[in-house]
Amino acid sequence: MKLGKEDLISLYRKMVRARKMDELTIRGLQEGKVLSFYHSNQGSEALSVGGAAVLKKTDYLWAHHRGHGIGALIGKGLDPKGFIAEHYGKVTGSCKGISGFHMAEPEDGILGAGGTIGYQFPLALGNGLAAKKAGKQQVVLACFGDGGSNRGTLHEAMNLASVWKLPIVWVCDNNGMAQYTPIKDTYPKEDIADLAAGYNMPGIVVDGLDIMAVYEAVYEAVERARKGDGPTLIEAKTARYRSHSEGSPDVSHTQTRSQEEIAELKKRDPVESFKEKLLNQGILTEEMVAAINREAEEEAAAAEKFGVESPPPDPSVIDNLVYR
Amino acid sequence: MKQTIYLAAINEALREELRRDEKVFVIGENVQQGTFGTTSGLVQEFGKDRIMDTSLAETAVAGAAIGAAMSGYRPVADMMFADFLYIAGDEILLKAGKWHFVHAGKVNVPVVVMAAMGGGMKIGAEHSMCPEALAMHSPGLKLAVPSTPYDAKGLLKTAIRDDNPVVFFYNKGLLGLPGEIPEEEYLIPFGKADIKREGSDVTVVAISRMVHLSLEVAEKLKNEISVEVVDPRTLEPLDIDTIIASVQKTGRCVIVDEDNKRCGVTAEIFAQIVENGFDYLDAPIQRVAAADTPIAAGFLEKHVLPQPEDIEKAIRKVME
Numbered sequence: 251m252k253l254g255k256e257d258l259i260s261l262y263r264k265m266v267r268a269r270k271m272d273e274l275t276i277r278g279l280q281e282g283k284v285l286s287f288y289h290s291n292q293g294s295e296a297l298s299v300g301g302a303a304v305l306k307k308t309d310y311l312w313a314h315h316r317g318h319g320i321g322a323l324i325g326k327g328l329d330p331k332g333f334i335a336e337h338y339g340k341v342t343g344s345c346k347g348i349s350g351f352h353m354a355e356p357e358d359g360i361l362g363a364g365g366t367i368g369y370q371f372p373l374a375l376g377n378g379l380a381a382k383k384a385g386k387q388q389v390v391l392a393c394f395g396d397g398g399s400n401r402g403t404l405h406e407a408m409n410l411a412s413v414w415k416l417p418i419v420w421v422c423d424n425n426g427m428a429q430y431t432p433i434k435d436t437y438p439k440e441d442i443a444d445l446a447a448g449y450n451m452p453g454i455v456v457d458g459l460d461i462m463a464v465y466e467a468v469y470e471a472v473e474r475a476r477k478g479d480g481p482t483l484i485e486a487k488t489a490r491y492r493s494h495s496e497g498s499p500d501v502s503h504t505q506t507r508s509q510e511e512i513a514e515l516k517k518r519d520p521v522e523s524f525k526e527k528l529l530n531q532g533i534l535t536e537e538m539v540a541a542i543n544r545e546a547e548e549e550a551a552a553a554e555k556f557g558v559e560s561p562p563p564d565p566s567v568i569d570n571l572v573y574r
Numbered sequence: 575m576k577q578t579i580y581l582a583a584i585n586e587a588l589r590e591e592l593r594r595d596e597k598v599f600v601i602g603e604n605v606q607q608g609t610f611g612t613t614s615g616l617v618q619e620f621g622k623d624r625i626m627d628t629s630l631a632e633t634a635v636a637g638a639a640i641g642a643a644m645s646g647y648r649p650v651a652d653m654m655f656a657d658f659l660y661i662a663g664d665e666i667l668l669k670a671g672k673w674h675f676v677h678a679g680k681v682n683v684p685v686v687v688m689a690a691m692g693g694g695m696k697i698g699a700e701h702s703m704c705p706e707a708l709a710m711h712s713p714g715l716k717l718a719v720p721s722t723p724y725d726a727k728g729l730l731k732t733a734i735r736d737d738n739p740v741v742f743f744y745n746k747g748l749l750g751l752p753g754e755i756p757e758e759e760y761l762i763p764f765g766k767a768d769i770k771r772e773g774s775d776v777t778v779v780a781i782s783r784m785v786h787l788s789l790e791v792a793e794k795l796k797n798e799i800s801v802e803v804v805d806p807r808t809l810e811p812l813d814i815d816t817i818i819a820s821v822q823k824t825g826r827c828v829i830v831d832e833d834n835k836r837c838g839v840t841a842e843i844f845a846q847i848v849e850n851g852f853d854y855l856d857a858p859i860q861r862v863a864a865a866d867t868p869i870a871a872g873f874l875e876k877h878v879l880p881q882p883e884d885i886e887k888a889i890r891k892v893m894e
């Protein structure tokens with residue numbers, strides 16, 4: 251799979267947009283515009299954007315909870331306005347302000363999001379089953395974290411997905427942490443991808459800070475799934491630059507993560523390092539970088555304005571909504 | 575007496591019981607740091623083997639606690655959000671709850687399953703529930719729902735010493751609530767309601783955070799209507815006698831809870847009052863509870879969860 255110049259620029263643009271939206275959401279929380287809470291995606295953009303960018307509109311996507319799916323939404327080509335408005339609790343949000351921070355865009359293969367980490371495994375299994383039955387070459391990209399990989403639902407779903415040879419790509423965002431608990435204390439091996447062997451599917455470890463590596467690995471796995479060759483497990487080693495959720499302590503068990511540790515992780519910032527690479531290769535120029543930044547800022551400002559100016563939902567939006 | 579807050583009272587109960595009985599341990603996700611502060615600071619005294627951070631795996635958390643309880647320990651499993659009890663439904667409802675009975679009393683499960691329930695944070699359908707009815711509906715489980723620091727500490731200590739499985743739901747909306755507790759050790763027995771405010775015109779049976787909303791309304795109405803607020807404190811066992819005695823005195827009753835109205839705790843208490851005290855009632859009982867919808871987030875939360883205005887309206891209705 252060879253990414254062309256335009257593809258690379260498009261990926262970079264999406265990463266910058268995802269970062270700006272993340273910053274906007276953090277600010278919104280601080281300013282009281284975001285009503286619920288927020289789990290920043292910073293450090294994980296190469297994976298969230300790059301993985302979803304491989305998909306077609308008709309493919310299914312279960313975004314990882316980090317960033318409440320913002321990277322994946324942008325990666326798949328969605329307008330982030332509905333994301334911001336949802337976080338602001340407004341009626342123009344993806345779910346009219348009812349979910350608060352979960353997106354649902356069924357037309358684009360996003361069938362919702364849940365609050366219980368690991369909920370997505372069995373549902374993705376069902377999407378894969380439906381995709382196979384329908385025979386339309388759709389693929390399911392099911393994203394989760396290292397913490398999520400500890401859930402028992404993973405076993406049940408991965409097992410059957412392999413038995414049934416379903417078109418599912420399991421993508422693990424391993425940032426080393428699950429809230430305050432490091433994965434090294436909850437999983438006995440180095441690589442979560444090693445789980446794949448037990449389910450007789452390929453298990454691939456990829457540099458999750460390198461969007462090209464992510465894109466290529468996901469692309470291969472998606473092609474394989476589309477051909478009917480069954481699921482793949484991809485583990486991307488990413489980083490978490492901020493605390494688990496905004497305002498919560500940044501600790502490993504009870505030990506505060508040091509500034510040095512975070513600075514070390516940031517040395518390979520996925521957005522910055524991709525920019526450097528594309529500048530070095532002459533694919534991007536400084537002018538282009540500035541323009542992309544400006545556009546992303548304008549987009550964020552427009553989304554903010556849209557969110558602020560949109561009305562809150564009338565309480566009647568939830569009337570008669572429990573059943574169809 | 576000394577001043578404390580709700581979460582610190584819970585923390586103190588755990589600390590005292592951990593000191594008292596080496597079979598007690600705390601297990602759950604991120605309990606060393608503590609998501610809601612209730613388990614914070616314990617690892618420094620008791621170490622990682624007794625304050626155990628687990629993987630993100632509620633089935634394993636509850637299962638490990640229940641299995642260890644069957645094997646002679648007295649674990650406290652922290653499930654973080656009460657909504658996550660559903661993930662360990664088999665372990666908590668079908669195993670911990672049933673096994674003493676189905677094995678003819680040969681097996682004991684002295685576990686405490688604790689979790690934070692309740693709305694107010696506007697964080698939607700899967701992080702705001704009060705799934706009290708889930709536990710109350712399941713034979714074999716006891717259920718404590720403290721509304722004050724005093725009750726929280728006394729009930730949690732009793733829960734840990736109980737030879738039965740106890741679900742202990744503390745309320746996210748009360749974590750910082752101040753209150754007094756005795757300097758010396760104390761326990762609060764299960765099945766004993768507490769009259770949080772005496773009154774003569776209407777009985778308000780209120781649970782957990784709803785106690786405080788009801789007290790607020792009672793205060794507001796004090797020159798017009800004399801409201802008695804009864805806090806059951808435990809829902810299994812339920813002190814129906816104290817509730818009936820209050821209804822006998824007032825002749826009117828409002829039941830307030832944050833779980834769903836349909837098949838919720840208010841429905842059960844309603845039924846028991848009617849069964850046992852129908853003749854005392856001068857007006858139909860009113861219920862104030864969460865709407866029978868999932869809990870909406872953000873601005874919409876207040877349209878789903880009970881508000882003080884709803885309680886006032888219900889009180890006025892029974893007084894008509």
Ligand SMILES: Cc1ncc(C[n+]2csc(CCOP(=O)(O)OP(=O)(O)O)c2C)c(N)n1
Nearest residue numbers: 316365366367395396397398425427428429
């Ligand atoms: C079933 C369940 N358990 C616990 C939580 C609380 N929680 C939310 S995110 C999270 C950590 C998830 O870790 P991981 O899957 O590694 O993703 P990360 O946040 O590190 O990106 C926890 C414990 C939850 N939402 N659902």
